[in-house]
Amino acid sequence: MPSAHPQLVSVKLEKLHPTQITVGKEEVALKRREWEKLSKKARTTALSQHWFPAISGPGGLHYIVDHHHFGLALIEEEVKLVSLLVLKDLSFIEPAHFWTVMDHHQWVHPYDANGLRCNFDAIPRRLEQLQDDPYRSLAGELRRAGGYAKDVTPFSEFLWADFFRSRITREMLEQHFTKAMAKAMKLAGSQDARYLPGWTGVIAS
Template sequence: MTSPHPQLVSVKLEKLRPTQITVGKQEVALKRKEWEKLNKRARTAALERHWFPAISGPEGNHYIVDHHHFGLALMEEDVKSVSLLVLKDLSFVEPARFWTVMDHHQWVHPYDADGVRCKFDMIPKRLEQLRDDPYRSLAGELRRAGGYAKDVTPFSEFLWADFFRSRISRTLLKDNFAKAMIKAMKLGASQDARYLPGWTGLIVG
């Protein structure tokens, strides 16, 4: 039976299931650097106050629906357990229908590093299997720089990543990230981007 109230549970990080195919590995690296600056007490406090939103799925699995970058960063830093905020219990749903229900609630983003929608079985079963999407790193860095506002739209950063995918070359992104950021800032403030979540129309910096 589904609980009407979110529940807190402690789960081993290695057992968490992703609900997306990619992350921005550059953003993961940034989160690792931030973690490394914390002392032991600060790390403990950070873990105590951070809850990963998750869905309980079939066969006792927990699927996180946000904070994949932080989760992967913690795993690479050898953190063993984290707290989950269970938003919904779907453990009773037939496995064949589970992802359809997740998709209906916008709790899954089955798109690859080229922005192409894939079958649900392409979603990794472990956080360390997430693939790199450099455009997701670009979108994350642009938000931190104030190029657009944080928004509650599910997977909003991926919408920004897709916007830049056809406008900024992968070669530029790889060879000169700073130059790609300058271009992204201008594009992000343009009228072409006004449909994107958090759009402000302002060039910052």
């Protein structure tokens, strides 16, 4: 019988499967810079204390449901082994139903770099194949700058990325990032953003 309790396992990082299509490559670069500042001992400690939340899927494959940016950064830093916290064992489910169950639990985000929902088969099989979504990088930078609060809502940063996608041009984002950040900060406190997780604006009376 599948275990009902989370389990810790050690796996090869290159064997992990993503549950989303995109990442913010600037976010990945930031995590690489943070990693490079750590001593060898500090890196060992960081890895021993970090668990990638994952689901066991058909064929014994492991699908991580968070920390894709850190995982990709570690791959680029040539880290080989990581620890997984297996949240649920779905290895017994028929492959044809696996992604439907994942979607029901909000463990998958099948949206591309344009914010459009795709078929589940568009999800890459390797972390290295994740697409770049610069709006996801903007959302991450804005959160660190205090534009909104960290929230436990699944894929909350992607909701913010989609909010900015229709309000900030890609040209501004890629060529005038400081201006894009200033505009994003203003938008983040607006009433239009009040439905988003972590919103810290003021409700209009």
